[in-house]
Amino acid sequence: MHASSVTPLLTESSRPIFEWRWVERNADAIGQRLGEHIALTATALGIGLVVSLVLATLCLRYRWFYPLVLGTAGALYVIPSLGAFALLVPFFGLTFTTAVIPLATYTLLILIRNIVTGVQQVPAEVREAAIGMGFTRGRLLWQVELPLALPVVIAGLRVAAVTTIGLVTVTSLLGMGGLGYFIRAGIQTTTPNPSPIIVGVVLSVVLAVVVDLLLWLSERALAPWVRKVRAR
Amino acid sequence: MNVFTQLGEWLSAPNRWSWTDPAGVPYRTVEHLWFSVLSLVVAAVLTIPLALWLAHYRRGAFLASSAVNIGRAIPSFGLIILFWFLASRWGANTDFWPLLLALVGLALPPLFTNTYAGVVQLEQETIDAARGTGYREWQIMLKLELPLASPVIVAGARVAFLQLVATVAIGAIVNDGGGLGRYIVDGFAEGAQGYGEIFGGGLAVIILALLCEGIFALLTRWATPKGVALQAARRD
Numbered sequence: 499m500h501a502s503s504v505t506p507l508l509t510e511s512s513r514p515i516f517e518w519r520w521v522e523r524n525a526d527a528i529g530q531r532l533g534e535h536i537a538l539t540a541t542a543l544g545i546g547l548v549v550s551l552v553l554a555t556l557c558l559r560y561r562w563f564y565p566l567v568l569g570t571a572g573a574l575y576v577i578p579s580l581g582a583f584a585l586l587v588p589f590f591g592l593t594f595t596t597a598v599i600p601l602a603t604y605t606l607l608i609l610i611r612n613i614v615t616g617v618q619q620v621p622a623e624v625r626e627a628a629i630g631m632g633f634t635r636g637r638l639l640w641q642v643e644l645p646l647a648l649p650v651v652i653a654g655l656r657v658a659a660v661t662t663i664g665l666v667t668v669t670s671l672l673g674m675g676g677l678g679y680f681i682r683a684g685i686q687t688t689t690p691n692p693s694p695i696i697v698g699v700v701l702s703v704v705l706a707v708v709v710d711l712l713l714w715l716s717e718r719a720l721a722p723w724v725r726k727v728r729a730r
Numbered sequence: 731m732n733v734f735t736q737l738g739e740w741l742s743a744p745n746r747w748s749w750t751d752p753a754g755v756p757y758r759t760v761e762h763l764w765f766s767v768l769s770l771v772v773a774a775v776l777t778i779p780l781a782l783w784l785a786h787y788r789r790g791a792f793l794a795s796s797a798v799n800i801g802r803a804i805p806s807f808g809l810i811i812l813f814w815f816l817a818s819r820w821g822a823n824t825d826f827w828p829l830l831l832a833l834v835g836l837a838l839p840p841l842f843t844n845t846y847a848g849v850v851q852l853e854q855e856t857i858d859a860a861r862g863t864g865y866r867e868w869q870i871m872l873k874l875e876l877p878l879a880s881p882v883i884v885a886g887a888r889v890a891f892l893q894l895v896a897t898v899a900i901g902a903i904v905n906d907g908g909g910l911g912r913y914i915v916d917g918f919a920e921g922a923q924g925y926g927e928i929f930g931g932g933l934a935v936i937i938l939a940l941l942c943e944g945i946f947a948l949l950t951r952w953a954t955p956k957g958v959a960l961q962a963a964r965r966d
Contacts, residue, residue, distance in 0.1 A: 576943045577936050578896030584914040584932025588733040588925040660802045667805040668900060671918055681808045685904065690815050699808035706803035 520693035528680070528697065535676025535705060538666045542598050543659055546605030553606070554613035555639065564614060571607040579604075579668050587672070597669040604665065605658040612654030616647025649724050652717040656710050663706040667698065677702045736926025755910070755934055762909025762938060765901070766894040769833035770887060776834070777842045778876075778883065785849035786871050794846035801839030806897045809835055814904040829901040829908070836897060837890040844886025848879030877955050884953040888946040895939050910934045 521528070557564040582600035590596040620643050628642045644651070667678030675682065680698035684691050718725060740746070748754030784790040813828035852875060860874050876883075902908025902915040913931025917924030954962075 573940065576892060576939050578899050578939050580896065580899040580911055580914055581932045581935035581939065584917070584928045584935070587918075588736075588929050657802070660799065664803060664805040667807040670807070671903070671915070678805070678807060681805070681811050682903070685811055685814065690818060692812075692815050695808065695811050695815055699805060699812060702805045702808060703803050710799075710803075 515692050516696055517693045520691070521697060524694075524697075528701070531676050531679050532701065532705070534674065535663070535666050535678075535702070538594075538597060538601065538669065538674060538676055539659065539662050539709070541594075542601035542662050543605060543655070545598065545602040546609055546658065547655070549602070550606055550609035550613060554610050554617070557610070557614050558617055558639070567610060568607070571610055574603050575607045577603075579665055580671070583669070583672060592672045592674075594674065597666075597672050597674045601662050601665055601669075605662060608654045608657050609651075612650050613644075613647065616650030617643045619650070620646045645721075648721045649717055652713055652720075656713045659709050659713060660706045663702060663709060667702055677705070733925050733929055737929050738926075740926040740930045752912075758910045758912055759934070759938060761907060762895070762898050762911075762935075765829060765833065765898045765907065765909060766891060766942075769830055769894055770837055770891055772830070773834045773837035773841055773890065774887065777838050778845050781842045781845035782849060782871050782876060782879075785846045786867065786875060788850070790846075791850075794843050797839040798843045801836065804835075806832060806836055806893070807900055807903075810897070810901055810904060825905040825907055828904060829898065832901070833894050833897055836893050840886045840889040840893075841883070842886075844889075845879065845883050848882030848886075849875045851882070852878055878958065881950060881954045881958065884946070884950050888943070888950065891942060891946060892939065895935075895942055899935050910938060 553567050557567055577600070579600055582603070583596060586596040586599055590599075617639070624642065624646065625638065628638050633642065666674075666676050667681055669675045670678035670682040677698045680694035684693070684695035684698070743753065745751040745753045746755060749756045749760070751757060781794070784794070809832040810828055813831045814824055816822075817824045817827045856878070857870060857874065860870050865874070898907075898909045899911025899914065900908075902911035906912075908915065910931055913927050913934065917926075917928030917931060920927070951959075
């Protein structure tokens with residue numbers, strides 16, 4: 499990298515904090531890492547959501563299962579990300595799998611809790627009306643209860659997504675890391691280069707805000723009744 | 731070589747159980763806890779009085795509700811490296827300041843939001859009753875709102891501390907500290923040779939985090955004022 503050119507120590511501090519030139523020169527790499535960041539986040543969230551839906555469904559049917567699942571998810575949530583990666587690396591190596599497993603695991607606690615709470619707060623009359631119309635248990639869940647729980651589920655998904663986007667940067671230790679790659683690259687040159695660090699941090703925050711906003715918009719599109727009820 | 735053989739070798743290395751040698755797990759555990767506790771205390775001193783005051787006068791509600799979301803979006807890893815860069819440019823001690831500042835920054839949002847929420851949710855009649863019996867505003871804040879909100883504040887501290895313990899480990903990337911994360915980062919540098927060290931370090935960090943969580947669970951019970959606990963018990 500250009501930073502490895504010999505620079506006298508005294509003039510080093512005159513280096514600007516941020517250089518647009520760096521961004522222009524590395525536009526392709528930035529796009530590629532951004533894509534990687536999104537791919538890691540989406541995979542982790544997707545797996546987390548599917549597992550959570552299965553577990554939450556079981557929890558709703560068998561009540562004794564819920565404290566057990568919540569306790570396990572809570573304990574897994576306590577595990578520090580670096581510790582989790584460290585336990586997986588000897589078995590899965592420096593791979594996408596090693597990065598995704600902990601990321602997906604961290605989403606379980608909030609997603610399961612929000613799905614179960616969301617379904618539980620569906621009004622009893624609605625449920626009775628559906629049963630009266632001949633809905634089976636499965637159709638009741640998928641066509642009545644889960645859609646009505648959608649705002650709560652999406653609220654959980656928003657928290658999970660924002661947290662995951664921040665955590666992805668840590669996977670740069672595994673050679674993944676999406677935008678975290680730049681954060682790490684900034685201190686691996688002979689003279690530390692602030693531009694990639696700033697690009698990595700700022701883009702990661704921007705990505706989190708954009709995804710949060712998109713999920714919020716999708717809630718308004720998928721559950722328009724929430725707004726109508728509030729407006730009334 | 732098998733991971734578990736490597737782990738066994740790592741565990742039986744000389745000085746592995748020393749309190750004074752940097753290779754020792756006890757030494758690194760103390761370092762890990764020292765950083766986590768110090769930054770939690772600094773963050774608590776910075777936020778709790780401010781949040782208490784703001785909540786008492788019902789100011790800054792927006793800040794309280796958005797602080798946690800903003801905190802979540804900022805990657806802790808990026809914060810550490812950014813502070814490391816600034817510290818090295820200004821000639822500050824890079825083994826201490828970058829990690830401490832990043833950790834304090836991470837602990838602020840949950841502490842602030844929970845202190846604020848804990849005070850705001852109190853029943854207004856309680857506050858009015860105290861005012862009626864002649865409590866000054868600062869007395870209400872210190873003798874009424876702070877103790878009554880303490881379970882919620884401790885819950886915030888628990889969330890913050892959990893994040894701190896996880897982040898100290900990440901700090902090993904930039905400096906000599908980093909507590910138990912040191913082993914993981916050093917192990918990564920050795921590739922497949924370091925699997926035992928990576929695995930051992932990972933186990934140590936996880937055990938420490940689970941222990942801290944357990945201690946905080948006890949602390950939550952201890953922080954609940956007797957009157958509040960009694961009331962809750964009667965309601966059940």
